[in-house]
């Protein structure tokens with residue numbers, strides 16, 4: 001994409017206050033509070049059915065909340081139709097007009113959505129296609145483009161209008177992995193340069209972490225946690241967030257608490273834990289693999305024994321899966337570590353890498369090593 005000066009916009013500040021949406025007995029949204037700063041990019045991340053699209057549609061004005069308020073720059077948008085909200089949307093399916101060229105798809109949106117003159121609309125369309133590196137597609141119709149090219153045009157149409165809010169609903173889910181990565185870098189760069197406020201829905205945690213200034217993790221119609229990608233990864237507020245974000249996910253081990261310690265089943269781990277802890281979590285990269293069975297752990301270190309099952313190669317590293325009495329454990333190791341199926345191993349982690357969870361799934365402690373500075 002060609003960098004260069006573009007006409008910037010003042011993105012709107014979005015505020016959702018106690019937004020609820022029921023469909024008969026279904027609570028699609030259960031009191032969502034969310035403030036998005038002007039010009040910020042927020043990724044809505046969550047499993048299928050968690051309410052992401054419903055929230056996005058309410059922000060767009062395509063659906064109305066059954067409770068709460070939605071404000072743009074302190075003005076309530078409840079009851080305001082989509083075309084009066086200054087939002088533009090990119091959907092998973094391109095929704096381009098098939099009989100129009102790339103240029104004309106943009107020109108139409110600018111003339112009828114923005115009331116621009118034909119000449120101004122053509123200038124803006126050309127500028128936008130240039131920004132997206134697809135000026136050579138100007139005369140082609142959607143059927144003459146690849147999926148990635150069509151989605152670039154659809155994104156171009158959304159940003160060409162310079163709406164103060166851009167909403168993207170799984171905009172890349174039909175594209176292959178390499179193209180998704182390429183395109184998301186371009187989208188973020190473009191949104192930043194324009195200064196527009198953006199909400200990006202995805203169920204792909206890597207994508208959410210890559211595009212969002214902040215990530216809002218949704219579950220059962222509520223936001224479980226909102227924070228920077230670093231905060232979401234390093235300081236997850238709940239067990240759900242801890243295991244939804246990260247690949248492979250955080251390992252979580254159930255235990256029984258007594259006298260300041262959490263004990264795994266059988267002769268499993270014993271680690272210091274706050275009262276009422278029911279489980280302890282540790283990320284695969286904080287675990288260490290020691291060959292053979294070792295004695296009891298010292299100094300509050302986490303330690304379980306097991307046997308190597310399989311390993312998955314991931315670039316310079318691999319994930320070794322080890323079967324233990326407390327379940328399967330994923331350990332991130334250097335790719336140079338040889339894989340010997342069935343080999344007895346001990347998996348350990350320092351106490352500072354452990355995160356304990358209570359019976360309601362909330363994180364109980366923030367390990368010293370991971371306190372924000």
Ligand SMILES: Nc1ncnc2c1ncn2[C@@H]1O[C@H](COP(=O)(O)OP(=O)(O)OP(=O)(O)O)[C@@H](O)[C@H]1O
Pocket residue numbers: 023026027028046047048049050051052053054055203
């Ligand atoms: N028009 C509707 N009528 C009835 N139920 C609905 C409607 N729209 C959404 N729901 C329900 O609301 C809940 C949230 O749906 P929503 O589409 O917002 O989830 P999502 O997180 O976007 O999921 P996905 O990733 O699968 O798109 C689901 O239980 C869904 O079945």
